[in-house]
Amino acid sequence: MRIAIIGAGRLGGALAARLDAAGHDVMVASRRTADSERAVASLARARPVAAAEAVDSAEVVILTVRFADVPGALAPIAARLNGVVLWSCVNALTPDFSGLAIGFDDSAAETVARLVPGARVVAALPPFAEPLASGALDYGGRAPSTFVCGDNPMAKAKVTGLLRELGVAPVDAGPLEAARLVEPAMMLLVRLAYGAAAPRDVALALLERP
Numbered sequence: 001m002r003i004a005i006i007g008a009g010r011l012g013g014a015l016a017a018r019l020d021a022a023g024h025d026v027m028v029a030s031r032r033t034a035d036s037e038r039a040v041a042s043l044a045r046a047r048p049v050a051a052a053e054a055v056d057s058a059e060v061v062i063l064t065v066r067f068a069d070v071p072g073a074l075a076p077i078a079a080r081l082n083g084v085v086l087w088s089c090v091n092a093l094t095p096d097f098s099g100l101a102i103g104f105d106d107s108a109a110e111t112v113a114r115l116v117p118g119a120r121v122v123a124a125l126p127p128f129a130e131p132l133a134s135g136a137l138d139y140g141g142r143a144p145s146t147f148v149c150g151d152n153p154m155a156k157a158k159v160t161g162l163l164r165e166l167g168v169a170p171v172d173a174g175p176l177e178a179a180r181l182v183e184p185a186m187m188l189l190v191r192l193a194y195g196a197a198a199p200r201d202v203a204l205a206l207l208e209r210p
Contacts, residue, residue, distance in 0.1 A: 082118030144203030
C-alpha cells in the first residue's frame with residue numbers, strides 16, 4: 001500500500017519504520033525537509049517527499065503532527081484530500097502537553113474533519129512512539145488496544161488493517177464523534193506514562209468476554 005505520513009516527529013518516524021518494514025511504500029513529508037530526511041535515513045524503501053506529492057499518490061494519509069500544527073499542516077493540501085483516507089493520530093494536547101485543549105464536546109479528529117471536509121477521516125491513536133520504534137509491543141503476552149473511530153466503513157477497514165500490521169489490537173469505537181471520549185482516555189495514559197519521575201512503559205488493553 002502507498003502511504004503518506006504528514007509529520008516527521010517521533011511518532012511519524014516510528015510509524016514510517018514499522019510500515020516500511022512491513023513492505024509498504026512509505027512517503028514522509030514535513031515542513032522541515034531535514035526532519036523528513038532524518039526520519040527515513042535508515043529505512044529500506046521510505047523516502048522524503050513534498051506534502052503535495054505524497055498526498056496525490058497515497059492510498060492512506062497519516063497525520064502525526066501536534067494539535068497546534070494541524071491547521072498549518074492541512075491548509076496547503078486540503079483540496080487534494082477529497083475522497084482520501086486520512087488517519088488522524090492527533091490528540092488535542094496543549095502545546096506544553098499538560099492537558100487537553102478541547103475534549104468531551106469536541107475532538108482533534110473532528111477538528112481535522114472540519115478542516116478537510118472531503119477526506120474520509122479515521123481517528124486512531126496508536127501506542128507511544130518509543131515502544132513502536134523498539135518493536136516491543138508485547139505486554140505480558142497481550143497486544144495493546146487502539147480505538148478506531150470513523151464514519152466511513154471502507155476507511156476504517158483500511159486503518160484497522162494497518163493497525164494489525166503494527167502489532168496492535170484495533171477496537172471499533174464507533175463514529176468519529178467517539179473520539180471525544182477516546183482522546184481524553186489517551187491523555188490519562190500520557191499522564192500515567194510521563195507524569196512520574198521516571199517514564200513508564202504503559203498501554204491500554206480492552207478485555208472482552210466471548
